[in-house]
Amino acid sequence: MRSDVREGVQIYIMSDIKPNFTHLARQFECDPRTVKRYYENNLSKKKAAPKKRPSKLDPFRSIIQEKVELGCSASAIYRFIKKKGYEGKDSILRDYCSQLRKTHIQKATIRIETQPGLSAQVDWKEDLVLYNRSGQRFQINLFLYVLGFSRWKYIELTLDRKQDTLLRCLNNAFLSSEGIPHEIWFDNMRTVVDQSRTQFRKVTWNQRFYEYSKDAGFKPIACRPYRPQTKGKVEALARTVEQLKVYNGEFDTLEDLIDLVFEFNEELNKETSQAIEGPPILKFTAHEKEHLLPFDSKLLTTYTQDILSRKVSKESLVIYQKNKYSVPVRYIGKTVSLQAVAGELTIHYNGECIQRHLLSQKKFNYHSDDMQEILKSDIYRSKSDEEIAHYVQENLKLYDECVLQEHST
Template identity: 55%
Template sequence: MLEGCSATAIYYFIKERGYQGKQSILRDYCRTIKKATTKKATIRIETSPGLSAQVDWKEDLTLVSRHGEVVKGNIFLYVLGYSRMKYMQFTFNRSQTTFFDCLTNAFLATGGVPKEIWFDNQKVVVDHHKSNFGKPVFNETFVEYAKDAGFKPIACRPFRPQTKGKVEALARTTQRIKVYNHEFEEPLDLAEIVHLTCDQLNHEKSQATQIPPYLRLDKEKEYLHDFDHDLLDAYASQTVARKVSKESMIVFQNRKYSVPIRYIDETVQIKHDDNTLYVYYSGELIRSHPISPKRFNYLRDDMEEIVRSDLYKNRDDQVIDDYVDRNLKMFDEME
């Protein structure tokens, strides 16, 4: 289980489970069994406070829960150049909306936006159809995001990994997460494990500066600039326009969801996260529904309003209530 894990990762793992010895003892032991590795030359690039950050993904991470469930995901990595302060986020995909969500969260976690951010040639950033070898072209949505956030995007030159060394060193450090293989309960636990690992890294002495990153962050924050969170958050939201039908329903993923009848024939905007569908009209939230596998999804208030406006508009409340109850039950039972 511990193959490929660093001594530091093993130390934190067994410390949580009662180990009271020193980390140096464990390191000495690991040195006796560590496989020989090839030393590589590196180029250190130092930056001034607030100047830059670097971004990457640790892709296709595969771990197994203690129940045998195979979980595949990715880790978003963000490192400030001066302080070496880090932000890490576990994700199940590498879509552009997820990328924007991670980057905005990184700004929140570190206290602001640097002047420039370095990226590799990942497709959520670079338009490969318009790019030539050695001359990447950023895609339009990303350019707009960078403009709204207030940073200059810089693409790392192909085959020049030293220009993005800080974040690639962090990618190697995430190997310590392997120590949790077969130890977590469910996939969502990995988000907390990644958060814990990031916090540990920010409190450890940086090999480059010999100072824990969190101790240098206050100085770097003085040079980071503020940003409009709501403006950037919109990039992480999947917004789609839908016209409300005569049934007072909208369609999402081939399923129907109800809205108040006053929006019939109007165009509304929908957003969603993993669990909830949000319906907006002129920027105002008018409905939210749990995302459901059911073909028809009515809120009781909406169905009652529909019934009162048409079939049963002259009936008493009890008759309407009974009708609504029967129909809601029927829709719940439909596949």
């Protein structure tokens, strides 16, 4: 077999040109009859090849492919395209769907890595049910936020998934990371989009949310439905938070549960991530934090001036944005209202303002008067007012030093 001769005559056959056998024979150093034989053999194979006839599936292939990727069955797709004019048999469609599924399974899902500060992914863990020590049922939602480069995570417990709640959680995530990524990927949640993105139409953003994104400075991106690889990092986090079920029967109040979620979040950021081969908090601090965009917290809080209810703990504290703020001890056990406006947290009881705090990243935020009351009602009840006041000032300094050490590490 002379592969060089076969390939040489194949060019002429594909161009539909009859070659000069003598000229090719001199080129390949062989007999002209040899060249002619190769030419005629290859030409007969070309003529014998059956012509590809058009299929009744051809006008519907793109629709079928999209529906298969959405997980639709062949019978459902058959009924769908039949209404659109398909005249073929369902057996042909089933064979085609089977081929598409095999191809889809064989495709490797490529992990997409992003540049520092470029992107984050947002989603909800919806309707997670936990029970306290008394058997009381708590149905909660978890706001999930993951930075793409460092895998740094922010998780917040909520009781609903309203738009105000979403925007407040985003604000808290930005405050916690001290910056905003250039783009954020969202699922097609109704609080974000008015019309979902499909193969045939673009997403229509909710107007209030879109204005918020412009003021915050990030570009919102909508994930395609049923494409988990486009938001794989936050999908992985949604599976991970299932581990919270281990705390069934290990807490008493909603405030306890909020604390558990906060501690769980802290642990995840300090644990080694297989994807980045290290703790997210270290990679975030060393390589990503500086690339995040600055933001105007006062401007963003104008979108979320909603009022929250909190029960005052035994320590005379209430929780806001994972941090604790003090109130006078006489409100222990009572339900108070919290409202954050322009960087200040105001706490009300029965319509009366009982305390004000500047919003901060400190875990414990004590007003000096509240701390003095707390100490006087407990172990320092025998001390003088001057001694307690001195202790309060020293203790508040100690809290500030602890916060500075946390930020430096």
